[in-house]
Amino acid sequence: APALANAAASKESFNLKMTNAYPPGSPFYVQGPGSPMDFCKKVGEMSGGRLNISHFAAGELIPALEGFDAVSQGTVEMNAANAYFWAGKIPAAQFFTTVPFGLNTQGMMAWLYQGGGLKLWHELYEPYGLVAFPMGNTGVQMTGWFRDPIETVSDLEGLKMRIPGLAGKVYSELGVTVRLLPGGEIFPALERGVIDAAEFVGPYQDRRLGLHKAAKNYYTTGWHEPTNVTELLINKKVWDSMPKDLQMIIQMAAQASVLESLSWSEANNADALTDLVQNEGVIAKPLPAPIVSRLKEVTADTLLTMANADAQTKKVYDAYMAFKDKHASWAALSEKPLLNM
Amino acid sequence: MVGNEWLVIGMIVGFLGLMIIGIPVAISLAVSGFVAGYLGFGSTLFSLMPARLYGVVTNYTLLAIPLFVFMGVMLEKSKVAENMLETIGKAMGGVNGGMGLAIILVGVLMGASTGIVGATVVTVGLLTLPVLMRRGYSPSVSCGTICASGTLGQIIPPSLVLILLSDIVGESVGALFAAAFIPGLILAAIYIAYLLLLGVFKKDMVPAIPQEERAQTSGRQLAKDLMAHVMPPLLLVIAVLGSIVGGIAAPTEAASMGALGALLIAIATKRMTPALLKETLHGTLVISAMVFFILLCAQPFALAFRGLGGENMVHALFEMLPGGEFGAILFLMALLFVLGFFLEWIEISYIALPMFLPVFMNYGTDMVWLAIMVAMNLQMSFLTPPFGWALFFLKGVAPKGITTRDIYVGALPFVALQLLALVVLFQFPSLVTWLPEAIGW
Amino acid sequence: MRTAIKGLEWLVEQMGGLARFCVLVLVLLVATNVILRYLFSIGPVSLQELEWHLVSPIALLGLAYSMKHRADVRIDFLYERFSVRGQAVVDVVASLLTVAIGAIIAWLALNYVSHSYQLGEGSPDPGGLGMRYLLKAFIPLGFFLLVIQGVADMLRGLVQFFEPEDPVELPESLNTETA
Ligand code: NA
Ligand code: NA
Numbered sequence: 001a002p003a004l005a006n007a008a009a010s011k012e013s014f015n016l017k018m019t020n021a022y023p024p025g026s027p028f029y030v031q032g033p034g035s036p037m038d039f040c041k042k043v044g045e046m047s048g049g050r051l052n053i054s055h056f057a058a059g060e061l062i063p064a065l066e067g068f069d070a071v072s073q074g075t076v077e078m079n080a081a082n083a084y085f086w087a088g089k090i091p092a093a094q095f096f097t098t099v100p101f102g103l104n105t106q107g108m109m110a111w112l113y114q115g116g117g118l119k120l121w122h123e124l125y126e127p128y129g130l131v132a133f134p135m136g137n138t139g140v141q142m143t144g145w146f147r148d149p150i151e152t153v154s155d156l157e158g159l160k161m162r163i164p165g166l167a168g169k170v171y172s173e174l175g176v177t178v179r180l181l182p183g184g185e186i187f188p189a190l191e192r193g194v195i196d197a198a199e200f201v202g203p204y205q206d207r208r209l210g211l212h213k214a215a216k217n218y219y220t221t222g223w224h225e226p227t228n229v230t231e232l233l234i235n236k237k238v239w240d241s242m243p244k245d246l247q248m249i250i251q252m253a254a255q256a257s258v259l260e261s262l263s264w265s266e267a268n269n270a271d272a273l274t275d276l277v278q279n280e281g282v283i284a285k286p287l288p289a290p291i292v293s294r295l296k297e298v299t300a301d302t303l304l305t306m307a308n309a310d311a312q313t314k315k316v317y318d319a320y321m322a323f324k325d326k327h328a329s330w331a332a333l334s335e336k337p338l339l340n341m
Numbered sequence: 342m343v344g345n346e347w348l349v350i351g352m353i354v355g356f357l358g359l360m361i362i363g364i365p366v367a368i369s370l371a372v373s374g375f376v377a378g379y380l381g382f383g384s385t386l387f388s389l390m391p392a393r394l395y396g397v398v399t400n401y402t403l404l405a406i407p408l409f410v411f412m413g414v415m416l417e418k419s420k421v422a423e424n425m426l427e428t429i430g431k432a433m434g435g436v437n438g439g440m441g442l443a444i445i446l447v448g449v450l451m452g453a454s455t456g457i458v459g460a461t462v463v464t465v466g467l468l469t470l471p472v473l474m475r476r477g478y479s480p481s482v483s484c485g486t487i488c489a490s491g492t493l494g495q496i497i498p499p500s501l502v503l504i505l506l507s508d509i510v511g512e513s514v515g516a517l518f519a520a521a522f523i524p525g526l527i528l529a530a531i532y533i534a535y536l537l538l539l540g541v542f543k544k545d546m547v548p549a550i551p552q553e554e555r556a557q558t559s560g561r562q563l564a565k566d567l568m569a570h571v572m573p574p575l576l577l578v579i580a581v582l583g584s585i586v587g588g589i590a591a592p593t594e595a596a597s598m599g600a601l602g603a604l605l606i607a608i609a610t611k612r613m614t615p616a617l618l619k620e621t622l623h624g625t626l627v628i629s630a631m632v633f634f635i636l637l638c639a640q641p642f643a644l645a646f647r648g649l650g651g652e653n654m655v656h657a658l659f660e661m662l663p664g665g666e667f668g669a670i671l672f673l674m675a676l677l678f679v680l681g682f683f684l685e686w687i688e689i690s691y692i693a694l695p696m697f698l699p700v701f702m703n704y705g706t707d708m709v710w711l712a713i714m715v716a717m718n719l720q721m722s723f724l725t726p727p728f729g730w731a732l733f734f735l736k737g738v739a740p741k742g743i744t745t746r747d748i749y750v751g752a753l754p755f756v757a758l759q760l761l762a763l764v765v766l767f768q769f770p771s772l773v774t775w776l777p778e779a780i781g782w
Numbered sequence: 783m784r785t786a787i788k789g790l791e792w793l794v795e796q797m798g799g800l801a802r803f804c805v806l807v808l809v810l811l812v813a814t815n816v817i818l819r820y821l822f823s824i825g826p827v828s829l830q831e832l833e834w835h836l837v838s839p840i841a842l843l844g845l846a847y848s849m850k851h852r853a854d855v856r857i858d859f860l861y862e863r864f865s866v867r868g869q870a871v872v873d874v875v876a877s878l879l880t881v882a883i884g885a886i887i888a889w890l891a892l893n894y895v896s897h898s899y900q901l902g903e904g905s906p907d908p909g910g911l912g913m914r915y916l917l918k919a920f921i922p923l924g925f926f927l928l929v930i931q932g933v934a935d936m937l938r939g940l941v942q943f944f945e946p947e948d949p950v951e952l953p954e955s956l957n958t959e960t961a
Binding site for chain 3: 359360361362363364365366367368371372375387388390391392394395397398399400401403404407408411584589590594595596597598600601604618619622623625626627628629630631633634635637638727733734736737744745746
C-alpha cells in the first residue's frame with residue numbers, strides 16, 4: 001500500500017511559503033547563486049512545478065527571527081536562517097552553525113553528512129516538529145575590523161566591540177566590552193568610534209556594509225566562525241506528507257546550494273579582499289598568536305560550561321568534539337602540510 | 342486571484358470609510374485589515390500576527406521614540422521650549438516668519454539625531470505649536486511647517502529609511518548617509534525660502550513679534566535672554582549630536598542624551614518638582630503609546646495586503662512600465678507616491694523596490710542616487726493627505742482648536758516643495774553623488 | 783454603570799502607572815549604559831537587552847492608557863459636525879471595534895506566549911536576559927487592557943447617548959497647551 005500511495009501522491013503538488021532571517025536583497029543570504037531564493041527556483045524546476053515555494057525575506061511576512069516558531073507551528077512551511085539564532089530556545093542548536101575553534105567547513109560537512117551530525121540535528125529538532133538541512137555555507141569568516149592595531153592580549157582590555165553570541169562571551173572574559181548593535185548601526189558606530197571593533201561576515205559582505213571606510217585593520221583567523229552553515233528549516237508534518245521523490249529533490253537541491261553558495265563565497269571573498277587591500281588601503285593580517293592561544297583557552301572553558309548546563313547540549317557537544325578530534329589528526333597530516341607548502 | 346484584488350481594494354476603501362466617520366486611525370487600520378484578511382484566508386493568515394507585533398515592540402531603533410518624546414515633553418512642561426521660541430522670535434526682530442525658521446532649524450537638528458517620523462513630529466509639535474498659535478501664526482502654516490520639519494529626519498542622516506534602503510539597493514549605509522546630506526539641507530533651505538516669502542507676501546500668516554513688545558526688551562536684556570533661554574536647549578541638541586559625532590553613543594541611544602539633558606536642565610533651572618516629573622512621564626507614555634498603537638495596528642493591514650497578493654497588483658502595474666530609464670523612474674516615483682497613501686514606508690520599500698531594482702540595474706542607474714530619490718519620495722508620502730503618518734502624529738498632540746483640515750491644508754504646500762526638491766535632484770544628480778565621492782564613503 | 787466605568791479605568795490607570803515607571807527607568811538606563819561604556823568600558827549584555835525589553839511594557843500597557851486619556855488619533859472633519867448623540871454613536875461603534883480587535887489579538891497572542899513558555903525561551907546571547915515569554919506576555923496583557931478600556935468607553939458612549947444632558951466626565955485629557 002505505501003508504494004501505491006507514493007505513486008498516487010507523486011502527482012500531488014505543494015504550495016509552500018519560505019521565510020528568511022535576512023533582509024530583502026542580501027546577496028548569499030537571500031539572492032544569488034546557492035541562496036535561498038535560488039534554492040526555491042531550483043526545487044520548482046526539478047519538481048516540474050510540483051513544489052512551488054514562495055520566498056519572503058525578513059520583515060515581508062514576519063520579522064527576522066520569528067521563523068522557528070512559525071515553521072514549528074506550521075503557519076509557514078520553511079525558513080532559511082542559521083541554527084545559532086535559536087540558541088535562546090535550544091542551546092545545542094548553535095553547534096549546527098559554527099563553534100569557536102571548532103570544525104572548519106570541510107570538517108563540518110564531514111560531520112553533518114557522514115559523521116552523524118545531521119542525525120543528531122534531526123533528533124534535536126524532532127520535539128519541535130521540525131526537520132533541518134544545511135542549505136548554504138559562507139566558508140570561514142573574518143575576525144573583524146579594528147580601528148587600532150591589536151598587538152597584545154592587553155590591547156583587548158576595555159576594547160568596545162560589536163560581536164554577538166558565544167564569541168562575544170569569550171571576548172568579554174578577556175576584558176572586551178561587547179556591544180550588540182543592529183546591522184545598520186554598525187557602520188555609524190564604528191566610524192565615529194562608539195565601538196572600536198566590529199565583526200560581521202567576510203570581505204564581500206563587509207565591503208558592502210562599508211566597514212572598510214570606518215576602520216582599516218582587518219584581522220583574520222575566523223576562530224569565532226571557522227565555518228557558517230545556512231539552515232533550511234521544514235515543518236515535519238509537511239515533510240512527512242511529501243512523497244519520496246519530492247523529499248529527495250529538496251535534499252539534493254539543498255546540497256547543491258551548499259556547494260554553490262560556498263564556492264560563490266570563496267570566489268567573491270578572494271576578489272573583495274584583493275580590492276580592499278589594493279584599492280582601499282585595508283591592512284589585512286592574522287591576529288597575533290598569543291592572542292589566539294588565549295582566546296582558545298577561554299573558548300574551551302566557555303564551551304565546557306555551556307555543555308554542562310544541560311544534558312542535551314552535552315550530548316551534542318560530546319559527539320561534535322569526538323568528531324573534531326578525529327578530524328583534526330587527519331587534517332594535521334593532510335591539509336596543514338599542504339597549506340604550509 | 343481576481344477576487345482577492347477586489348478584497349485589497351475593499352480593504353483600502355474600508356479603511357478610508359472608517360477613518361472618515363471618526364473611528365480612531367489605529368482601529369480603522371486593524372479592522373479593515375482583519376476583515377479583508379479573514380474574507381480572503383480565514384483565520385490562518387493571522388497566526389503570523391503575534392510575531393509581527395513582537396517585532397514592533399522589540400525593535401531596537403524604536404527605542405528612540407520614548408526617549409525623544411520624553412525630551413520634548415520635559416522641555417515643554419518646564420517651559421524651556423516656550424521661552425526659547427519667544428526669545429528667538431524677538432531676536433529675529435521684524436522678520437516675519439522668524440519663529441517658523443526656528444522650527445525648521447529644530448527639525449534639521451533633531452533630524453540629524455534620529456530618523457523616526459513619529460518621534461520628531463510629535464516632539465516638534467509639542468514644543469512649538471502652542472507658542473505659534475499664541476503668536477498669531479496661521480494654524481495651517483504652523484501645522485505644515487511642523488510636519489515638514491519633523492519629517493526632515495527621514496532624509497537627513499542617520500535615518501531608518503536610508504538604513505533599510507542601503508540593504509535593498511546593496512550600497513553601503515555610509516554612502517547613502519553621505520549622499521542624503523546635501524539633499525536634506527537643500528530641502529530645509531527650500532522650506533526656509535518658502536517661509537520667508539510668506540513673510541513678505543502674506544505677513545499676517547507668519548507675523549513677527551509686534552514692535553511695541555520687542556521694544557520692551559532692551560538689546561542687553563535680549564542678549565541675556567538668549568543666553569538663558571536659547572543656550573540650554575541648544576546645548577541639548579549639541580549633546581545629542583555631539584554624542585554621535587564624538588563617538589560616545591550610537592545613533593539610537595543618542596536620544597537618551599537628549600532625555601537626560603532635558604531632565605538636568607529642569608533640575609538646574611529649579612523647575613523640577615515631583616508633579617512635573619509625573620506629568621512628563623504621563624505625557625511621554627501617552628504619546629509614545631499613541632505612536633506604537635498605530636504601528637501595531639498597521640500590522641494586520643500590512644499582513645492582509647501581502648497575504649491577499651497586493652504586491653501582485655503592484656507587479657501587474659509594473660508590467661505596464663513604459664520604456665526607457667526616464668519612464669521607469671517617473672513610473673517608480675508615481676507608484677511610490679500612490680502606495681504612500683495607504684502603506685507604511687517599510688512595506689513600500691519591501692514591495693515595490695525589489696521589483697524595480699533589476700530594471701534599473703540594466704539601465705546602469707546610479708543606485709545611490711536612486712536610493713536618495715526613493716527616500717525623498719517616501720518622505721513626501723509622510724506628508725501627503727489624507728494618510729500621511731506625520732499628519733496623524735501631529736493630530737495626536739495638537740491643542741484643541743487645531744482641526745484635521747488645518748493640518749491637511751498646511752501640509753499641501755510642503756508636498757509641492759518636496760516635489761520641487763525631487764525635480765532639482767533629478768536635474769542635478771551630482772548634488773547627491775558628489776559628497777560620497779568627495780569623502781570616499 | 784458609572785461605578786463600572788470607574789472600576790475598569792482604575793485597572794487601566796494602575797497598569798499605566800507601571801508603564802510610566804518603565805519610561806523613567808528607560809531614560810535613566812539608556813543614559814547610564816552610554817556613560818558607563820564611554821567612561822569605564824562597562825556594558826553587560828543583560829543591561830543592553832533590558833533597554834529594548836522596556837519598550838514592550840511601555841508600548842503595550844500604554845495602549846489602553848493612551849486611549850483612556852483620549853490620545854487616539856482620529857480624523858475629525860465629520861465627527862465634529864455630528865450632534866452629541868451622533869458622536870456617541872460613533873464612539874460606541876469605535877469602542878465595540880476596539881473590544882473586537884483587542885480580544886482577537888490577545889487571543890491570538892496567548893498561543894504565541896505559551897509556545898515560548900514551553901520552550902523556556904531566553905536570550906540567544908550568553909549573558910542575555912532569560913524568560914523571554916514574560917516579555918512576550920505583554921502582548922496579550924496589553925490588548926486585554928485595551929478590551930477593558932473599550933468596554934469602559936462603550937458604557938460611557940451609552941450613557942452619553944441616553945442621557946446626553948448629563949454625560950460621564952471624561953478622564954483628564956492630555957493637556958498640551960502651555961498657556
Ligand atoms: Na535622521
Ligand atoms: Na502617506
